[in-house]
Amino acid sequence: MTRGKLSSLFLLICLTVFPSVALASEAGHGHGGINLGEVLPLYSAIPFAGMLLSIALMPLFLPKFWHHHFGKVSAFWAVLVAIPMVIAYTGTAVYEFMHVIVADYVPFIILLWALFTVSGGILLKGSLRGTPVVNTVMLIIGTALASWMGTTGAAMLMIRPFLRANSYRKNRSFMVVFFIFLVANIGGALTPLGDPPLFLGFLHGVPFTWTFNILPQMLAVAAIVLCIYFVVDTYMYKKEGITAPVDEGVKEPLGLDGSLNFLFLAGIIGAVLMSGLVDWGSINMFGIHRSVADLARDGILILMGVLSLVTTSKKVREDNDFTWAPILEVAYLFAGIFISMVPCLLILKAGTKGALAFLIEAVKEPAHYFWASGILSSFLDNAPTYLTFFSTALGSYYPGMPEAQAVPKLIAENAIYLKAISCGSVFMGANTYIGNAPNFMVRSIAEEAGTPMPSFFGYMVKYSIPVLCTTFVAITFIFFM
Numbered sequence: 202m203t204r205g206k207l208s209s210l211f212l213l214i215c216l217t218v219f220p221s222v223a224l225a226s227e228a229g230h231g232h233g234g235i236n237l238g239e240v241l242p243l244y245s246a247i248p249f250a251g252m253l254l255s256i257a258l259m260p261l262f263l264p265k266f267w268h269h270h271f272g273k274v275s276a277f278w279a280v281l282v283a284i285p286m287v288i289a290y291t292g293t294a295v296y297e298f299m300h301v302i303v304a305d306y307v308p309f310i311i312l313l314w315a316l317f318t319v320s321g322g323i324l325l326k327g328s329l330r331g332t333p334v335v336n337t338v339m340l341i342i343g344t345a346l347a348s349w350m351g352t353t354g355a356a357m358l359m360i361r362p363f364l365r366a367n368s369y370r371k372n373r374s375f376m377v378v379f380f381i382f383l384v385a386n387i388g389g390a391l392t393p394l395g396d397p398p399l400f401l402g403f404l405h406g407v408p409f410t411w412t413f414n415i416l417p418q419m420l421a422v423a424a425i426v427l428c429i430y431f432v433v434d435t436y437m438y439k440k441e442g443i444t445a446p447v448d449e450g451v452k453e454p455l456g457l458d459g460s461l462n463f464l465f466l467a468g469i470i471g472a473v474l475m476s477g478l479v480d481w482g483s484i485n486m487f488g489i490h491r492s493v494a495d496l497a498r499d500g501i502l503i504l505m506g507v508l509s510l511v512t513t514s515k516k517v518r519e520d521n522d523f524t525w526a527p528i529l530e531v532a533y534l535f536a537g538i539f540i541s542m543v544p545c546l547l548i549l550k551a552g553t554k555g556a557l558a559f560l561i562e563a564v565k566e567p568a569h570y571f572w573a574s575g576i577l578s579s580f581l582d583n584a585p586t587y588l589t590f591f592s593t594a595l596g597s598y599y600p601g602m603p604e605a606q607a608v609p610k611l612i613a614e615n616a617i618y619l620k621a622i623s624c625g626s627v628f629m630g631a632n633t634y635i636g637n638a639p640n641f642m643v644r645s646i647a648e649e650a651g652t653p654m655p656s657f658f659g660y661m662v663k664y665s666i667p668v669l670c671t672t673f674v675a676i677t678f679i680f681f682m
Contacts, residue, residue: 237290237294237297237544237547238547238550241544241548241556243557245282246548248278248282249278249541249542249544251541252278253580255267255278256534256634256635257658272533272534274537275533275534275536277537278540279541281541282543282544286544297547298543299488299489301543301546302540303487303489303491304491305539306535306536307499308495308498309638310532312353313528313531313638313642314502315469315503315505316351316353316354316357317357317528317642318509318510319469321357321521322459322462322465322509322513322518323358323459323466324458324459324517325361327454328453329362329366329455331369331370331376332438333434333438335366336366336376336430337430339362339366340379343355343358343363343380343383343384344383344384344388344423346358346388347385347387347388348388348391348392348394349395351389351395352395352396352637353639353642354470355384355388356380356384356385357639357642358466360384360643361521361522361646364377364647364650364652369443370443372441373647373652374647374652374654374655375664377643377644378660378664380643381631381640381643381644382631382664382665382668383426383427383430385631386627386630386631387423387628389627390418391412391413392410392413394470396583396626396627397583398586398588398623398626400473402587406608406609407608407612407619408612414620415620415623421679422624422628422676425672429668462509465506465509466505471501472498475494475497476495480492480494481497484496522649527642527649528642534641535641538635542581546585549577549585549589550589552589552596565597566681566682567618567621567681568621568682570625571621571622572625572677573590573625574590574621574622574626574629575628575629575632575673578627578629578636579629579630579632583630583637587623590625591619594622599611621681628673629669631665631669632665632666633660633661634657
C-alpha cells in the first residue's frame with residue numbers, strides 16, 4: 202500500500218470513527234477545552250471490541266500466529282484507536298492517553314509485577330494432594346485471604362500450590378476456573394484492600410469497615426459457588442478413577458520456603474493502604490498530575506519486588522516453577538486493552554451526556570445498579586465503572602449536595618444501592634478473563650504449568666454464564682429486589 206493510500210485510510214478512519222472532529226474545530230474547542238466523553242460516538246469502541254475478539258478468537262483459529270505475535274496484535278488495536286483520536290482531538294486526546302498510561306497502566310503493572318514477584322518466592326512444600334475436600338479447603342482459604350491481601354495477592358500466592366496439589370489429576374481446567382471465580386474475584390468484596398473499586402469508594406468517603414455490610418452477599422455467592430465446585434469435583438474425581446498417589450518413603454510434612462516474602466507482601470499491602478490515607482501533594486509528570494503518595498507507593502512496590510528477588514534463593518523459584526512469561530503476557534495484552542478502552546471509559550464517565558446515556562438513565566432500582574455495574578465490569582475496568590454508578594446514585598438522591606455530605610446520607614438512607622454497585626463491580630469481574638487483572642495471570646500460570654484452559658468464549662459459555670450468572674440471578678432476588 203502506498204503512502205498516499207495509507208494517509209487516505211487514516212483520514213477515512215478519522216472521519217468515520219470520530220466525525221465530531223469537525224464539530225469540535227468549529228466550536229473552537231482547543232486543547233483541554235472539550236469533554237471527549239460527550240462527543241465520542243458509541244462505535245468508537247470498535248477497536249476495543251476488536252481487541253476482545255482477538256483475545257477470544259485468535260488463540261482458537263490462529264494459535265501459532267497468536268502465540269508469536271499477540272504483542273503486535275495488541276499494539277495494532279492500540280494504534281488504531283490512538284492515532285485517529287490524536288489527529289481528531291490533538292492535545293485533548295494526547296492528555297487522555299498519557300493519563301491512562303501514566304496514572305493507570307504503569308501503576309497497574311508495577312502492582313502486578315510486585316505481587317507476582319513476591320508471591321513467586323513463597324513455596325508451599327509437602328505432600329498435599331488435591332482431593333475434592335482438600336481443594337475446597339484451599340479455595341476457602343484463598344477466598345478468605347483475598348479481602349485482606351487483594352484478589353491479585355491471594356491468587357498469586359495460592360495458584361501454584363493449588364496447581365501442584367492437583368498435578369496428578371486428569372481434569373484440572375474447571376478447578377482453575379473456580380479458583381478464578383472465588384479467589385481472584387468474589388473473595389475481594391469485604392475490604393477496600395480486596396479490589397480496586399472498593400478502594401476507590403474508600404477514597405471517596407466510604408468508611409473502611411462499611412464493606413463488612415456486604416458479608417451476607419459475599420457468603421451467599423461464595424457458598425453457592427463452592428457447593429457447585431465440590432459437587433463437580435467429586436463427580437470428576439470418581440469419574441477419573443484415580444486416587445491420590447501414595448507417598449513413597451517418608452511423607453513430607455507441609456512447610457514454607459521463602460517465608461521472608463510475607464514481609465515484602467505486607468510491605469505491598471501497607472504501601473497501597475498508605476497511598477489512600479496520606480496527602481503529600483502532587484507533581485506534574487508529562488502533563489499528568491500524580492500524587493506524591495502514589496509515586497511513593499510505586500517506589501515501595503518496586504523495592505519490595507527487588508528485595509524479594511535478591512533475598513529469595515534461586516532454587517525456591519525453580520521449585521515454584523516461576524518464570525516471567527505470565528506477567529509479560531499480561532503486560533503486553535493489557536497495554537492494548539487499557540489504550541483501546543479509552544473511548545469506552547470516557548463515554549461511561551460522561552454519564553447522561555455521553556453515548557451511553559440511555560443505559561445510565563435506565564438504571565433506577567438496586568437490581569439495575571447490580572447488573573449494570575457488573576456487566577460493564579466484566580469487560581471494562583471495574584474501578585471507573587464503580588465510580589460512575591456511585592456518582593449516579595449520589596446524583597439521583599442528593600443532587601447538588603457536596604460528596605462529603607452526600608456519601609454518609611447515601612449510606613444511612615439508601616445503602617442498598619451502594620451494596621448493589623459494590624457487589625456487581627467485584628463479583629462480576631469473574632464473568633470474563635479480562636474482568637479482573639488476576640484472572641488472566643491465573644490462566645497464564647495454569648497454562649504454563651500444563652493445565653489447558655478454556656478459550657475466552659469457552660470460559661463464558663461453559664462456566665461463567667451457567668454457574669455465576671445463575672447465582673447472580675438468585676442473589677438479585679434475595680438481596681436486591
